[in-house]
Amino acid sequence: MHSITRWLGGAALAFTVLMPTAHAAEPKPIYFGDLTWESGSLITEVLRVLVEKGYGFKTDTQPGSTVSLEVALARNDIQVIGEEWAGRSPAWVKAEAEGKVFGLGDIVKNADEGWWVPDYVIHGDAAKGIKAVAPDLRSVSDLPRYAEVFRDAEQPEKGRFLNSPAGWTSEVVNTQKLKAYGLTDSYVNFRTGSGAALDAEITSSIRRGKPVLFYYWSPTPLMGRYKLVRLEEPAFDAEAWKTLTDSKNPNPRGSRSLAARLSIGVSAPFREQHPELVAMFEKVDFPIALLNSTLASMSEQRQSPRAAAEAFLKANPQVWQAWVSDQARSKVEAAL
Amino acid sequence: MSSGFPESLHHSIAEPVNRLVDGLVVNYGDQLRPVADTLLLGVTWLESGLRALPWWLLLIMVFALAWHAGRSWKRALALVALMFLIGVVGLWDKLLQTCALVLVATGLCVLLGVPIGVLLAFRPTARRVIMPVLDVMQTLPSFVYLIPVLMLFGLGKIPAIFATLIYALPPLIRLTDLGLRQVDTSVREAARCLGATRWQVLRNVELPLALPSIMAGLNQTVMMALSMVVVASMIGARGLGEEVLVGIQTLDVGRGVEAGLAIVALAVIIDRITQDYGRRESTKPG
Numbered sequence: 314m315h316s317i318t319r320w321l322g323g324a325a326l327a328f329t330v331l332m333p334t335a336h337a338a339e340p341k342p343i344y345f346g347d348l349t350w351e352s353g354s355l356i357t358e359v360l361r362v363l364v365e366k367g368y369g370f371k372t373d374t375q376p377g378s379t380v381s382l383e384v385a386l387a388r389n390d391i392q393v394i395g396e397e398w399a400g401r402s403p404a405w406v407k408a409e410a411e412g413k414v415f416g417l418g419d420i421v422k423n424a425d426e427g428w429w430v431p432d433y434v435i436h437g438d439a440a441k442g443i444k445a446v447a448p449d450l451r452s453v454s455d456l457p458r459y460a461e462v463f464r465d466a467e468q469p470e471k472g473r474f475l476n477s478p479a480g481w482t483s484e485v486v487n488t489q490k491l492k493a494y495g496l497t498d499s500y501v502n503f504r505t506g507s508g509a510a511l512d513a514e515i516t517s518s519i520r521r522g523k524p525v526l527f528y529y530w531s532p533t534p535l536m537g538r539y540k541l542v543r544l545e546e547p548a549f550d551a552e553a554w555k556t557l558t559d560s561k562n563p564n565p566r567g568s569r570s571l572a573a574r575l576s577i578g579v580s581a582p583f584r585e586q587h588p589e590l591v592a593m594f595e596k597v598d599f600p601i602a603l604l605n606s607t608l609a610s611m612s613e614q615r616q617s618p619r620a621a622a623e624a625f626l627k628a629n630p631q632v633w634q635a636w637v638s639d640q641a642r643s644k645v646e647a648a649l
Numbered sequence: 650m651s652s653g654f655p656e657s658l659h660h661s662i663a664e665p666v667n668r669l670v671d672g673l674v675v676n677y678g679d680q681l682r683p684v685a686d687t688l689l690l691g692v693t694w695l696e697s698g699l700r701a702l703p704w705w706l707l708l709i710m711v712f713a714l715a716w717h718a719g720r721s722w723k724r725a726l727a728l729v730a731l732m733f734l735i736g737v738v739g740l741w742d743k744l745l746q747t748c749a750l751v752l753v754a755t756g757l758c759v760l761l762g763v764p765i766g767v768l769l770a771f772r773p774t775a776r777r778v779i780m781p782v783l784d785v786m787q788t789l790p791s792f793v794y795l796i797p798v799l800m801l802f803g804l805g806k807i808p809a810i811f812a813t814l815i816y817a818l819p820p821l822i823r824l825t826d827l828g829l830r831q832v833d834t835s836v837r838e839a840a841r842c843l844g845a846t847r848w849q850v851l852r853n854v855e856l857p858l859a860l861p862s863i864m865a866g867l868n869q870t871v872m873m874a875l876s877m878v879v880v881a882s883m884i885g886a887r888g889l890g891e892e893v894l895v896g897i898q899t900l901d902v903g904r905g906v907e908a909g910l911a912i913v914a915l916a917v918i919i920d921r922i923t924q925d926y927g928r929r930e931s932t933k934p935g
Contacts, residue, residue: 479894480894
């Protein structure tokens with residue numbers, strides 16, 4: 314017992330002695346949230362390169378889950394979240410209402426979510442010898458006819474729709490959509506449990522050339538890597554959308570999903586201290602097709618986000634030059 | 650970034666492994682899916698069988714089993730009450746789904762674990778090879794092998810059973826091995842002297858003497874299978890784990906606690922019954 318307490322005490326002492334010296338006399342860097350999904354990590358690194366090289370600030374990242382990063386942003390423990398799906402999480406909405414965090418810009422226009430099938434399901438792929446198994450599949454209303462194509466292994470008399478993991482906001486929407494489109498009798502609402510499992514199942518099906526029907530969103534590497542077709546849905550209708558997001562509504566009505574607004578989240582102190590960076594963040598605009606293909610090659614070549622960000626900036630100067638000040642532009646160009 | 654380790658010595662096996670997995674999926678995925686689907690039929694059959702039973706009949710069956718194991722009215726009643734409570738919080742259906750998964754996984758564990766344990770006890774070479782493998786099985790983070798397995802066998806119950814098997818098998822093997830090696834050599838020799846064959850000694854002398862240890866192993870296996878339930882739900886297996894997952898992901902702590910406690914209750918029920926069987930065997934006279 315004694316030796317354990319002494320050991321712990323020693324460790325604690327060593328910790329307190331060593332910690333301050335490690336960080337002494339450095340100007341505090343700007344902390345970015347270390348986003349773990351592909352588009353988030355790429356956008357974060359692009360912004361970091363621009364801030365570091367163009368404006369001369371030191372930056373660093375802090376890991377954390379989405380919610381914990383949003384809470385950290387509200388407390389100014391981190392200063393920037395590179396890709397914020399503003400308005401989707403209660404933590405964000407509360408902090409924004411209190412004026413602690415701000416969402417800047419509209420960084421990826423046409424960010425999208427919906428139901429997708431691989432292109433070969435509809436058109437076939439002669440090169441790979443895949444026949445078109447659902448040639449007339451255009452819209453969600455065609456799905457009942459093709460339940461057999463997307464056969465569920467556990468309940469073979471039904472088709473399988475790969476929903477997002479239970480607990481995501483989109484899972485509720487998709488479940489309501491299944492009801493709204495009258496698919497509950499012909500399709501199994503298969504919740505995939507985790508994003509990794511959803512990705513693995515889609516990738517495995519596509520690699521083997523099998524039909525698969527799934528929920529997905531963009532910007533993502535998957536969208537850039539494979540040829541996918543989005544099934545048509547009724548046009549967006551705000552009233553119908555409300556019935557889709559409410560899991561308790563018994564009679565939901567069909568509608569496309571609400572267009573997502575992706576912005577850059579910054580803390581209130583950051584917004585006051587760095588007006589020049591705020592001005593830049595507000596102009597950020599990634600064309601979605603280019604972003605998807607960049608993400609696809611990043612994921613295929615297994616590049617680090619940093620390397621992918623630098624390659625992106627080098628290859629696409631026309632995209633980012635409009636965002637930054639003239640001075641910063643020449644500095645970034647010189648650094649690249 | 651790299652803390653001083655010479656760059657020239659860096660060598661990553663990530664790429665070859667990625668190519669291997671991709672190759673397996675493209676070349677063997679289509680053949681393996683039907684195998685998985687056959688196994689899946691067995692699980693769904695068991696699951697729908699459990700669900701077809703009226704709830705009170707199932708409770709009576711658990712009661713009978715618990716009484717048979719422990720010969721104690723009080724304990725059997727307490728266990729049935731626990732199971733009743735799971736139904737009360739509205740998790741009956743999920744409970745049965747989890748039960749089916751755990752039962753199939755445990756059954757496979759016994760089919761594989763006991764023979765491997767016997768092999769380990771009598772073959773030193775096998776011991777030297779298998780022991781490190783068991784260490785790997787118990788420590789390798791499950792998502793590392795789950796995702797490739799998922800790509801090969803499809804989402805849902807099959808990769809879940811596979812993962813449970815990998816994680817929950819080692820204790821049964823280890824304790825079967827331990828139990829057999831602790832059998833008194835004089836007893837073994839006495840049996841041999843009476844003219845029993847190798848097989849008869851194993852079946853009638855060694856395995857019965859090792860049974861308490863084997864039952865302890867089985868008990869551990871079931872407990873570990875239950876603790877994999879949440880991980881299993883992350884790859885699309887339905888059941889109590891899914892409820893826990895949803896509870897966590899939506900910050901619905903109450904829902905998570907409810908399902909979590911239901912898993913604990915199920916664990917207690919299975920634990921008491923298997924332990925009682927183990928204890929009875931060990932105290933049986935003769």
